Amino acid sequence: MPKIVIDDKELDFNQGQTIIQIAEENGIDIPHFCWHECLSVSGNCRMCLVEVEKIPKLVIACSTIAADGMVVHTQSEKTVKARSAVMEFLLINHPLDCPICDEAGECKLQQYAYSHSVGESRFTEEKNHKKKRVPLGPYVMFDAERCISCSRCIRFCDEIAGEKQLTFVQRGDKVTIVTAPGKQLDNPYSLNVTDICPVGALTNRDFRFKSRVWDMSSTKSICSGCSRGCNIEVWVRNNEILRLTPRHNAEVNSYWMCDNGRLNTFKHVNAENRVDGPYLKREGNLIKTGWDEAIAFAVSELKSFGKDEIAFIGSAFATCEDNYIFAKFAKSAWSAKNIDFLRHVKPGESDKLLVMEDKSPNALGAQLAGIQPGKGGLNFEGIIHAIKEGKIKALYLLEDDLAAIKPEYESALKKLELLIVHSSNFNKTTDIADLILPASTYAEKHGTFVNFDGRVQRIRSAVTTEDFDRSLDGFEQSRLDKFGSPFDKWSSPKKMDARSSWRIIAAMYSALGHKIKHTMSQEVFDEISETIPEFQGLNYSVIGDTGAKIKLKSAETKSIKV
Amino acid sequence: MSVKKRKKDFTFLENMYIPEIVKGMALTLKMMFRPKVTMQYPEVRFEPPSSYRGRPVLGQEENGEERCVACGLCSRVCPSLAIEVQAAETTREKERFPEKFEINMLRCIFCGFCEEVCPEEAIIMSKDYELVFDNRADAIYGKEKLLVPVKKLEDRIQFIRKYK
Numbered sequence: 001m002p003k004i005v006i007d008d009k010e011l012d013f014n015q016g017q018t019i020i021q022i023a024e025e026n027g028i029d030i031p032h033f034c035w036h037e038c039l040s041v042s043g044n045c046r047m048c049l050v051e052v053e054k055i056p057k058l059v060i061a062c063s064t065i066a067a068d069g070m071v072v073h074t075q076s077e078k079t080v081k082a083r084s085a086v087m088e089f090l091l092i093n094h095p096l097d098c099p100i101c102d103e104a105g106e107c108k109l110q111q112y113a114y115s116h117s118v119g120e121s122r123f124t125e126e127k128n129h130k131k132k133r134v135p136l137g138p139y140v141m142f143d144a145e146r147c148i149s150c151s152r153c154i155r156f157c158d159e160i161a162g163e164k165q166l167t168f169v170q171r172g173d174k175v176t177i178v179t180a181p182g183k184q185l186d187n188p189y190s191l192n193v194t195d196i197c198p199v200g201a202l203t204n205r206d207f208r209f210k211s212r213v214w215d216m217s218s219t220k221s222i223c224s225g226c227s228r229g230c231n232i233e234v235w236v237r238n239n240e241i242l243r244l245t246p247r248h249n250a251e252v253n254s255y256w257m258c259d260n261g262r263l264n265t266f267k268h269v270n271a272e273n274r275v276d277g278p279y280l281k282r283e284g285n286l287i288k289t290g291w292d293e294a295i296a297f298a299v300s301e302l303k304s305f306g307k308d309e310i311a312f313i314g315s316a317f318a319t320c321e322d323n324y325i326f327a328k329f330a331k332s333a334w335s336a337k338n339i340d341f342l343r344h345v346k347p348g349e350s351d352k353l354l355v356m357e358d359k360s361p362n363a364l365g366a367q368l369a370g371i372q373p374g375k376g377g378l379n380f381e382g383i384i385h386a387i388k389e390g391k392i393k394a395l396y397l398l399e400d401d402l403a404a405i406k407p408e409y410e411s412a413l414k415k416l417e418l419l420i421v422h423s424s425n426f427n428k429t430t431d432i433a434d435l436i437l438p439a440s441t442y443a444e445k446h447g448t449f450v451n452f453d454g455r456v457q458r459i460r461s462a463v464t465t466e467d468f469d470r471s472l473d474g475f476e477q478s479r480l481d482k483f484g485s486p487f488d489k490w491s492s493p494k495k496m497d498a499r500s501s502w503r504i505i506a507a508m509y510s511a512l513g514h515k516i517k518h519t520m521s522q523e524v525f526d527e528i529s530e531t532i533p534e535f536q537g538l539n540y541s542v543i544g545d546t547g548a549k550i551k552l553k554s555a556e557t558k559s560i561k562v
Numbered sequence: 563m564s565v566k567k568r569k570k571d572f573t574f575l576e577n578m579y580i581p582e583i584v585k586g587m588a589l590t591l592k593m594m595f596r597p598k599v600t601m602q603y604p605e606v607r608f609e610p611p612s613s614y615r616g617r618p619v620l621g622q623e624e625n626g627e628e629r630c631v632a633c634g635l636c637s638r639v640c641p642s643l644a645i646e647v648q649a650a651e652t653t654r655e656k657e658r659f660p661e662k663f664e665i666n667m668l669r670c671i672f673c674g675f676c677e678e679v680c681p682e683e684a685i686i687m688s689k690d691y692e693l694v695f696d697n698r699a700d701a702i703y704g705k706e707k708l709l710v711p712v713k714k715l716e717d718r719i720q721f722i723r724k725y726k
Contacts, residue, residue, distance in 0.1 A: 099633035099681045100658050133657065209649040209658050212634045483643055487698050488666070490646065 002068035007075060019061035019072055020048055030074055031083060031112055033090075033198045034150035035062035038254055039159055042151050045090075047112070049082045050074050058082050080116075087117040093128040093173055094199070095145045103200030105213030109148065128173045136166070136177075137185030139205050139259055140194060144176045147201035153177065153193035160256065160353070163187040177201075189353065191259045195245060206263055207243040211235075217478040219462035220247060220545055222449050224317065224442045225261035227358035229451030231546065232257060234266070234443055234462040237478060239470070239493035241266045241443060241463060249546045252455065258355050266443065269463060273426045275438040277497040286436070291507070298435055299511045301418050305394045307335050311383040314341035314371030315399040316360030318422075318439075318501050319447025319459065321524040323362075324532075325502035325509075326398050327370030333512055337377025338392065341366050342400060356452055361442075364552075365450035368534050387412045394418035398501055399439050403428035422501045438498040440465055445500040446521040448543065450550070456538060457547035466497045608691075612721040615674045615687040617703075618665060619710040621719075628709060629684035632660035636676035636685050644669035645676060663708060667693055668701040677722060686715045686722075 001012045006019070006028055013022045018041070023030045033045035041063045048061040053071040058079060061072075073079060091113065098104045113119075130144035154166045154177065165185050169178050179185055185193070194204045216235040223230040223244065230253035235243045244266055246257035268274075278294035279286045289297075302310060312330035314323045323341075330336040344359040373379050378386055386392040388411075395413070399422050403410035413419055413432045421433040424441045443462045450456050464470050470481050484491025502524055506516040518524050522540050529535040534550045542548055575581055601608060610616065621629045632649030650661035676685045688710065695701045712719070 099635055100631050100656075209632070209651050211649075212638070214638060215634065480643065487668075488643070489664070489702070 002066070004066045004068070004070045004072065006072045013066050017066055019050060019052075019059075019064050019066050019070075022066055023061065023074070028074065030061045031116055032062060033108060033148060034152060036152055036155075036196060036255075039152060039155045039196075042155060045148065045150050046086050047083065047090075047116075049079055049086065051076045051079050083116045084118055087112060088121065088123075090148050091117070091121055092123045093145070094148065095127060097143075097146060097200065101146065101200035102203045102208060102213075103197070107200060108198035130176060135205070136179055136202070137190050139191050139263065140185050141203050141205050141208060142177060143201050143203070146199050147177060148199055149175050149177075150198055152196045152198065153202055156189075156193055156196060157185070157187065160192070161187040161189040162352075165190075166193075188258050188260065188351065188355065189256060191262050192246070192256050195255070204243065210242045211237045215478055215480060216242060217462070217476040217481060218245075219460050219476045221443065221459045221462060222361065222457045223257060223261040223265055224361040224449075224459075225258070225265045225359070226354075226356040227361060227363055227452040228253065228354050228356045229361060229449055229455065229457050229547075230257040230261060230354060231457070232261075236462050236476075237480075238490050239463055239495065240270050247545075251546065251549075252451065252453075252457075253354055256354060258353075260355070268425050269441045269443050271425060274496055275423055275426055275430065275436055275498065277438060279430075279436040281434045294435060294437060295504070295507050295511050298420050298437075299508055301434070302334065302394060302396070302420075305418070308338070309392055310334060310336055310394045310396065311338035311378065311386070311392045312336050313380070313383065313395065313397045313400065313402070314339065314366050314369075315397075315422075315501075316341055316343055316358075316363040316366050317442075318366070318399045319362065319442075319445065319521070320365040320369045320450060320456075320528060320535075321447045321521045322398065322501035322505075323366045323369040323371050324528050325505045325518075325524060329505045329509055330396070331370070331374065333509060333514065337374035338383050338386070339371055339377060340373050340380040340383060341371045341398075342380050342402065342405075344405075358452060361451070362449040364452065364454060365448065365456075368450060368532060368550075369528065370532070384409060384412050387415055390415065392416075394420075396420045397429065397433075398422050399424070401427040401429045403432060422504065424498065437501075437504050438496065439504070440496075440498045440500045444496070444498065446540075447500070448525060451547075454550045454552045455547045456535070456543055456550055458540060458543050458545075464495055465499065466495045467499060610689045610691070612717040614689055614691075615672045615677075616690045617667065617672070617688055617693060618670065618674075618676055618685050618708075619688045619690070619715070620660075620663060620705070620708040621684050621686055621712040621715055622709040623712060627654070628659060628663075628705070629682050629712070630660050630663065631656050631658045631682055631684070632663070633658070633681065635679045635681065639675045639679045641673060641675065642669045642671050644671075660705065663705050665703045665708060666701060667695070667703055668698065678726065683719060683722070686710075686718050688715065688718070 004011050004013055006023055011022055011026050020030050020035055030048050032048040034042050043060050043063040049058040050061045051073040052059055132143050134142040136142045157163055157165045165179055166177055168175055170176055191204055194202045216237045218233045218235050221232055221234045223232045231247040231249040232244045233247050234241055244262050246255060248255050277288050278291055280289045314326050330339050343363045345357050346359055347357060350357040395416050403413055419433045420435045421429055422437045422439040423430050424439050430436045442459050444465050446461055447459050448456050461475055480490050509516050526539055529538045538548055632647050634647045637645040637647045644666045646664045647660050648662040649658045652659050674687050677687050
């Protein structure tokens with residue numbers, strides 16, 4: 001194997017690798033702006049200059065192919081001086097916008113200005129002025145002054161999103177980024193350019209000025225937009241989700257996520273229509289009630305039906321833990337056979353990069369956790385049919401808005417004598433329900449999702465509900481969260497009176513006289529891994545941040561893909 | 563218990579105390595003829611010099627717009643976490659403005675870091691030292707209490723330009 005020496009370290013490499021790739025693999029940091037692991041090399045920022053022995057001039061590490069016996073210095077006097085010169089050039093026309101720039105705090109240029117620059121400029125002339133607010137598309141705002149012309153966004157659109165929507169125009173200090181006349185930056189992955197932009201030139205219009213980066217806490221979680229299960233970070237301030245950003249996972253989503261997932265999967269958490277506490281329907285009106293009354297009502301009402309008159313519908317939006325306890329409850333407490341769930345598959349609505357046809361994040365997990373018809377039991381369509389015929393009179397529905405999907409389902413649900421629903425928000429189904437139990441959203445609970453590929457991934461609580469305290473229950477904390485007192489507005493934010501579905505069902509279980517020993521979702525998952533062969537050997541620490549793949553029987557994968 | 567000997571025992575005269583009392587009385591007498599510094603507050607009010615750090619206020623331009631661009635640096639630098647800022651977008655040339663700007667005067671320690679870090683000379687330590695409230699909610703000053711015309715803050719602005 002060929003060898004290269006970088007900063008006195010002898011390293012093995014594969015033929016064809018560039019110096020910066022080898023350095024990155026071995027934890028040596030070579031500063032760079034335009035180079036990105038997943039994009040082609042453009043070599044225009046000149047930040048990654050390194051000294052190679054026997055080459056008279058400095059070379060850029062991103063486009064220099066390593067050769068056997070090469071000796072590279074990344075910290076020599078010559079490179080340090082060159083880097084600082086590059087920084088000085090880049091900063092000549094870069095406005096001092098940091099206080100009002102959304103990127104500040106996570107800006108590459110800002111970080112390098114501290115670590116690789118001299119801290120002052122010799123340039124006393126007026127800086128170049130360009131347009132500050134150019135909406136490139138529905139979601140992306142462009143500030144031309146801040147752009148350092150690294151071309152990452154252009155290459156992203158060309159190579160990853162597959163739509164050539166951006167380009168450079170003009171030359172020299174007039175160079176700027178435009179879309180074609182009359183066209184917009186509107187590909188389904190457009191917001192990724194705001195993540196890869198090393199400066200604050202491209203910003204998220206949805207998040208614009210909502211918060212400074214250092215005022216938020218970030219929690220590692222999974223996107224609930226489709227069965228891909230992109231790894232994300234949930235950014236929270238004052239117990240409110242402000243944005244989602246993709247988290248690198250080479251096995252699932254690389255560095256990217258789609259705009260739909262980024263913008264439309266968290267707004268319901270802070271929405272006005274959240275179900276805040278259990279609701280009972282009395283004489284046609286919904287009345288807010290206590291947890292104990294709600295659970296007693298559910299149990300006593302369910303008892304008045306025969307076991308073949310009750311159906312249980314799980315959810316592909318709930319976690320494996322929720323579905324597992326739900327299935328266990330249905331099977332052992334009610335000897336139910338009519339158990340199934342609905343996959344939200346939208347044929348044709350997928351693409352080659354990330355978006356999947358199955359719009360539910362945990363279809364495979366729900367199935368594996370035991371949400372499938374028992375022997376002689378009815379499947380989903382069968383249940384709906386039986387409801388219409390009047391054979392099934394009671395339905396226990398977990399976190400799914402069935403009535404909004406088809407008018408057929410809505411009219412079927414209206415025929416029921418008893419409909420118990422777990423829901424995070426008021427919707428068409430809760431309008432029909434006799435009992436609404438407020439369920440935590442994916443951002444308010446711990447749990448696991450299994451993606452289309454059989455990868456078990458963890459979601460974590462980012463937003464606190466009434467039962468939890470940010471500082472006591474292991475939530476991620478921002479600076480303000482750590483030091484707030486009960487008298488500060490930010491430490492007494494609005495909290496929802498909602499619970500994870502499995503906790504609600506566990507309470508019902510114990511109301512029936514069974515003993516439930518679980519107090520944390522981790523313990524539920526441990527039971528899943530003991531009882532369900534596919535999950536064998538897994539626990540929360542094995543799954544970790546990037547997930548663990550389970551072995552699937554071919555039949556299961558088939559049924560999911562269809 | 564052994565009696566410790568002092569480094570220096572009192573002399574006979576010091577033990578008498580009378581000369582010391584006379585010395586003290588002489589000082590008192592001298593002070594009686596010096597000009598008085600006690601102020602008859604609240605009839606007479608103290609007008610602080612421009613170096614004084616009273617409660618922080620927000621400068622308001624003549625057209626009614628706030629100078630603040632809601633960058634949040636004051637909030638970040640505040641050692642007692644007294645300041646809470648929520649930015650929002652405007653169509654004005656300065657893209658941002660504070661939708662909400664609150665200073666918890668129970669937390670504020672009048673250190674003046676916020677004034678020092680402000681890139682817009684928007685937050686200024688005023689000469690106001692009379693802060694009265696009888697409940698916690700009133701101690702949180704919002705924009706309506708914080709905005710003060712820049713003209714009234716002119717000498718403090720001159721002072722910080724000189725020494726910043």
